[in-house]
Amino acid sequence: xxxxxxxxxxxxxxxxxxxxxxxxxxxxxxxxxxxxxxxxxxxxxxxxxxxxxxxxxxxxxxxxxxxxxxxxxxxxxxxxxxxxxxxxxxxxxxxxxxxxxxxxxxxxxxxxxxxxxxxxxxxxxxxxxxxxxxxxxxxxxxxxxxxxxxxxxxxxxxxxxxxxxxxx
Amino acid sequence: xxxxxxxxxxxxxxxxxxxxxxxxxxxxxxxxxxxxxxxxxxxxxxxxxxxxxxxxxxxxxxxxxxxxxxxxxxxxxxxxxxxxxxxxxxxxxxxxxxxxxxxxxxxxxxxxxxxxxxxxxxxxxxxxxxxxxxxxxxxxxxxxxxxxxxxxxxxxxxxxxxxxxxxxxxxxxxxxxxxxxxxxxxxxxxxxxxxxxxxxxxxxxxxxxxxxxxxxxxxxxxxxxxxxxxxxxxxxxxxxxxxxxxxxxxxxxxxxxxxxxxxxxxxxxxxxxxxxxxxxxxxxxxxxxxxxxxxxxxxxxxxxxxxxxxxxxxxxxxxxxxxxxxxxxxxxxxxxxxxxxxxxxxxxxxxxxxxxxxxxxxxxxxxxxxxxxxxxxxxxxxxxxxxxxxxxxxxxxxxxxxxxxxxxxxxxxxxxxxxxxxxxxxxx
Numbered sequence: 001x002x003x004x005x006x007x008x009x010x011x012x013x014x015x016x017x018x019x020x021x022x023x024x025x026x027x028x029x030x031x032x033x034x035x036x037x038x039x040x041x042x043x044x045x046x047x048x049x050x051x052x053x054x055x056x057x058x059x060x061x062x063x064x065x066x067x068x069x070x071x072x073x074x075x076x077x078x079x080x081x082x083x084x085x086x087x088x089x090x091x092x093x094x095x096x097x098x099x100x101x102x103x104x105x106x107x108x109x110x111x112x113x114x115x116x117x118x119x120x121x122x123x124x125x126x127x128x129x130x131x132x133x134x135x136x137x138x139x140x141x142x143x144x145x146x147x148x149x150x151x152x153x154x155x156x157x158x159x160x161x162x163x164x165x166x167x168x
Numbered sequence: 169x170x171x172x173x174x175x176x177x178x179x180x181x182x183x184x185x186x187x188x189x190x191x192x193x194x195x196x197x198x199x200x201x202x203x204x205x206x207x208x209x210x211x212x213x214x215x216x217x218x219x220x221x222x223x224x225x226x227x228x229x230x231x232x233x234x235x236x237x238x239x240x241x242x243x244x245x246x247x248x249x250x251x252x253x254x255x256x257x258x259x260x261x262x263x264x265x266x267x268x269x270x271x272x273x274x275x276x277x278x279x280x281x282x283x284x285x286x287x288x289x290x291x292x293x294x295x296x297x298x299x300x301x302x303x304x305x306x307x308x309x310x311x312x313x314x315x316x317x318x319x320x321x322x323x324x325x326x327x328x329x330x331x332x333x334x335x336x337x338x339x340x341x342x343x344x345x346x347x348x349x350x351x352x353x354x355x356x357x358x359x360x361x362x363x364x365x366x367x368x369x370x371x372x373x374x375x376x377x378x379x380x381x382x383x384x385x386x387x388x389x390x391x392x393x394x395x396x397x398x399x400x401x402x403x404x405x406x407x408x409x410x411x412x413x414x415x416x417x418x419x420x421x422x423x424x425x426x427x428x429x430x431x432x433x434x435x436x437x438x439x440x441x442x443x444x445x446x447x448x449x450x451x452x453x454x455x456x457x458x459x460x461x462x463x464x465x466x467x468x469x470x471x472x473x474x475x476x477x478x479x480x481x482x483x484x485x486x487x488x489x490x491x492x493x494x495x496x497x498x499x500x501x502x503x504x505x506x507x508x509x510x511x512x513x514x515x516x517x518x519x520x521x522x523x524x525x526x527x528x529x530x531x532x533x534x535x536x537x538x539x540x541x542x543x544x545x546x547x548x549x550x551x552x553x554x555x556x557x558x559x560x561x562x563x564x565x566x567x568x569x570x571x572x573x574x575x576x577x578x579x580x581x582x583x584x585x586x587x588x589x590x591x592x593x594x595x596x
Contacts, residue, residue, distance in 0.1 A: 042523075044360050047269045060359025060498065064517040068472060072394050072518070076525050081389035084528035157269060158493060159364035163531045164523035 003100045003109065011100055011111055011138065014145045019093035022167050027074040030167070031067075035141050035148040040065040042152040042168055056153060062164055063152070073167075084165040091166050092118040095134075103137050108148065111136040115152070119166060130168065131155040183592060188585040191554030191578065195541035197585075198369040203592075204489035210595030211460050211588065212237025216318075216325040216338045218462040218483055219243045219253055221350070221357045221497060223322065229272040229287065235485045235493070236315060236326060242266050243317075243324060244287040247274060253326040254289045255313035265312070269360065276312075289314050321351035323462075323481075340412030341568035342458055345419075348448055349456075349464050349479065352428075352436045353501040358513060361483075361495040364522045368534035370461055370484040370492045371588070376530065377455045377463035377482065378416030379580035381408070382555065387529050396469040396519065398424070406452065408556070408577040410570040414587025416580025417456030417569070419447060427451060427468040427477040429504045443566040453477075457580075459587055461485070471515050476508065478516040490538045496521055553578045553585075 003011075014033070021030040034040075042062040048055045065073070076082050097114040104110075117130040137149035152168040185194045197203055219234045220243045231244035233256060240256040242265070258265050263280040275292065277284045284293030289312035297305060315326035318335035320343060325335050336343060376383065384403040392400040406420040426449065428436070437445055454466040461484045468477040479500065485493040498516045500509045519526045540546050556577035565571040572579055 044362055046360055047267070049268050049271060052268075052271060057359040060362065060513075061517065062362060062521060062523050064514050069514070069518050072396070073525060075394045076390045079390040079393040081386070081393065082529070083387065083532045157363065159362075159522060161364055161522065162366045162368075162535055163364075163528040164521075165528045 003102070007109070008100055010145060011109065012098060014138065015095045015098065015111070015113060018147070019095055023091050023093055025088055027077055031070060031074055033147055034067060034070065035139055035146045036067055038067050038070070038147055039149045040070060041150065042154060042164075045154050045157045047157045062154070062159070063168070082165075084163055087122070089166055090118075090120045094118070103139070105139070107140040109138045109145075111138055115168070117166070117168065119161070128161045130159075130161060132168065134168075183589065185548070185550065186585060186589050187550075188553070188582040188589060191552065191557050191582060192550040193553050193581075193585055194547065195549045195551060196547035197541075198372060198538055199489050199541040199547065201489050204369075204486070206592055206595065207486070208237055210591045212239075212486065214327070214329045214332065214591060214595070215460050216327045216332065216335050217460075218323060218458065218481070219317070219326050220251075220324045221322055221355070221481070221499065222251070222319060222324060223356045223499075224270075225251070227272065229274050230270075231266070231273065231287065232270045233266055233268065236328065237486060239328075240264060241315060241326070242276065242287075242312075243326075246286075246288045250288075251317055251319065251324055252288055253315040253317040253324070254285075255315070257313070258283055259291065259310040259312065260294075285312050321346050321349075322355060323350060338413065339458065340415065341409075342411040342413075342415035342417065342456070344444065344568050345409070345411060345417045345454070345456060346458075347440060348444055348451070348454065349466060350499060352440055352444075352448060353432055354435075354503060355479070355499045356502050357497050357499050358509075359498070361497045362521050363493055363495050365487070365491065365493050366531055366535060367490055368492055368531070368538045369489060370486045371584075372534040372537055373482070373484050373492075373494070373530065374457045374459075374461050374463060375581050375584055376534075377465065378457035378459075378584050379408070379418075379578055381406075381418050381420075381455075381575035381577075383530075383533070387533060388526050390529070391469075391519070391526055394525075396471070396525070403453065404574070404576055406575045407565055407567075408572040408575050408579060409565075409567065410572075410580050410583045411456070412569060414459035414584045415457065416584060417454065418575050418580070419450075419454050419567075420452035420575060421447075421450040423450055423452040423468075425475060427453070427466070427475070429501065429508045431505060432501055432503060435501075435503060446566045457584070459584065465520065467519065469515050469519060471511060471518065474511060476511045476515050478512045478520070480516055480520055490542070494522070553581050557582070 043056040044060045094116040099112045101110045113134050120127040132154040135151040138145045139148040217236045225245045228247045242254045242256050258278040265276045265278045282295045291307045291310045317326040381403045389400045391397045409417045457463045463482040481497040483495040561570040562573045
């Protein structure tokens, strides 16, 4: 069942706004885009033989976060001791291939998208790339769309990043 | 130990600049390609190296693929339940035989020409063998190269050195502390290890976990600011323990309260000695490194109004003088209450996985130091490893090793580099 043009427009606007908030370091604004019961996950990806499911772990995840722990992460970034991101990385979240379907609840949507995250630090020309697919659930709350669930399916079993000091 | 002479051109003079007992470690050891090349044989070709926890391969046929230094290996439980560590290199042309992270199989077939090996390493099949090699090819000469393997407290180690001392002797006093780490209860590794690459020399994180409680004060000050730890100097008090053969461990103490699940006390007491129970009861946290590249941590935080500890293993796999893969395993007591297990796992992910709010800041240090020491000037600089030098070990601590009171000390780093230096000399 396709969603309306109007809804599609709102969802795209949401995803772009979210990307802008994290890339600009407006983390409090980013948190405001989450529901109070948000689940924020990033399963460890595995190399397995074709057909030998699953190729990702529900037992171990690079992010295992909820509203409380996301707030802790943001509060940490605002201390004077968050060395991994101070000076901050330059990041760019490119979001594409957006597909929207009705969600688990009446006021929810399943939103899938491809994401490419560019990250550069300090005075080196080299950069880190994180590619993946988001499986999001958006919910109408507090007068707009809010992120209720994110599962970020990363396209590496061996992450090519020194840390995950940034959000996906 | 052979005499400290090295044939490699230019190396003897340079290694003479490494003076662990004087607290002088020059920067070039963290970035020099020649040092790195030496280490591959002298350290990673000789030492016992961690490859897996037994709970990762519980059933016959289970296997995981791992590394021993730069060597890819298969760690498999054969049909008799015995753990085999096999070089993941086909004897015919050197192709990687197993190209996945884990699975269950009684045999492995090389994708190149179809050579087939049992999970014991035995070569059992060559396509058209009789037609192409005749009838007298002795397949028993071409099994997968086995590494010698032994386990301690569920930790599987392997070595390429046929003449290596038994694992228990290699571990020395460290075994006592590994009992606290992973022998205190039936422990399970939960899920696969987290893996990521980092532009750092492998010795920097190894040394850090073995010896450096001091960095927590500043590097990890944010953890106190957001209430995960009670204060920035939470890791100052306790014991700094040189556990023999370059191994180092630190026991944070005293604990404000018991950091493990109370329900498991009877199991802990059954499995540990009274002396070990004394240390377990007062433990606030416990980082350490088994030489050369297996680090570990028991840490405790306040999360969601609850106090919970978490236990993990870290391995620093060398990929070059300035590159490592970090592998991180989370372990938990099999019989802990399920809500405790869940909170423990969440506390681990939040603090010490790649997204961990403590480990993130460590990576900034490790990568910057590695890059800094590439220059000739910084490479010749002798860094300051003198903390606690001349201090005397205490007596009366319940555990073995050379024990120093107070965790801010660098005795373990000095012992780490002494062991490192001895191994490089011995190989030359």
